[in-house]
Amino acid sequence: MSYTAWILLTASLVGLSCGIVGAFLILRRMAMMADAISHTVLLGIVVAFLITRELSGGHMLIGAMIAGLLTAVLVQWFHSRGVQQDASIGVVFTTMFAVGVILIATQAGNAHLDVKHALMGEITFVPWQTISLPWIGEMPEATFMLSAVTIVLLLVIIAFYKEWKITSFDPALAASIGIPVVWMHYLFMSLVSVTTVASFDAVGAIMVVAMLITPAAAAYLWTDRLSVMLVVSAAFGVVSAIAGYAIAVWVDTSISGSMAFATGLVFLVSFLASPKHGLLSRYVRRSAASNP
Template structure:
């Protein structure tokens, strides 16, 4: 495959994984958690690197899961001590992220792992760093990792679709039916973490938040079915990734920045033209009088 094709595949995988996970982040009202975890996985990666001295995919995933769950646990714990939810999130993630930065600067000093890279990502280098896989042949490392994560996310969401649905909509009922709500919360945090860490190389910690939240927020405006929202959000993720790449190629600028920007444009488009929730349809349709009459 060509250089451009690899970049598009990689970016599309980011778009799909983040799009699917993002739907549940939004519906669970946990958009801020995405921001938090996207930063604290840095600590997980650094610790994984310090222990194993290599920057391989599986180690990074395990480190990220560890960091993600640690973040969720700390936030829950602070919140249980009367610290408001948003303050607990803000305190925990900045502290853990700072710890990651300190560790990188003082212990790691490796060309592959620096703060700039972690924050902004660098998709342009991805196609050069290839690994040879059986059957498929030469695949960029980051792309292979993303494909693995996308599969994990997809299988977890499809296999436990109705459990995700009920624990998101009505956790109290779910618990009374015997569904382990808290356990699923931590599984979900793990999924967010591995999605984030796999997307790191491509788009970085800051842009991954855009990919997680914005396509899902756009999809929310278009449909009234959860399954449709998941599908649309995944598609929006891919569209943003591809459009973003071509914007970047056109005006010769940052690819990850352009992709995040494309999600914003897509949201604006949805906000204006979505059939029921869009601004224009609200203008055109007379306001429904309520059932009270």
């Protein structure tokens, strides 16, 4: 594959995986948790690096997963003790991210790990960092990791689809029929953490937040069915990745920033043109009702 094709494939995998996870985040009213986890995983990555002194490997996923779960646990703990949920997210997110930034500045200064890289990523470097795989040959490491995470994500979503659906729409009903709601919640937080860190190195936290929230929010405007929403959200993520790359080449600017901007364009089109919840369709219905 060409240099451009690897970049587009990697970005599309980010859009696909984040779009699927983001749909459940939107339905569970946990959009800001995506912002929190996409930043707090930095602490898990830094701690994993400080322990192993290696910038790649499974320990990064483990560290990020632990940081993501710790974020969810702390937010829930503060909220259960009377702190508003948005305030809990703000306190935990800023504190853990700040600790990660301090550790980078003081302990990881000589490594290819810095705050700018964490926020914006550098997808243009992805095709140069390769691994050799049997029957496949040379493949970018980030693309391989994202492919593996996407496959695992799809398998888990399919395996527990009924449980995800019920716990997302009615946790009380789920608990009453014996579904382990708390366990499903933390399993979901683990998926969010793993998806985030798999995307983190290539595209940075800004694009991860955009891909987790905006395609799913746009898909929510087009359908009321969960299965359709998952497919549409994933498709919007892929479209945003490809369109964002085209914008970046055209304007000669940041690829990750352009992809994040493209998600905003997708949402704007959906907000205006979706047949049921779109601004234009609502205007047409109101006009038709007032002029029978």
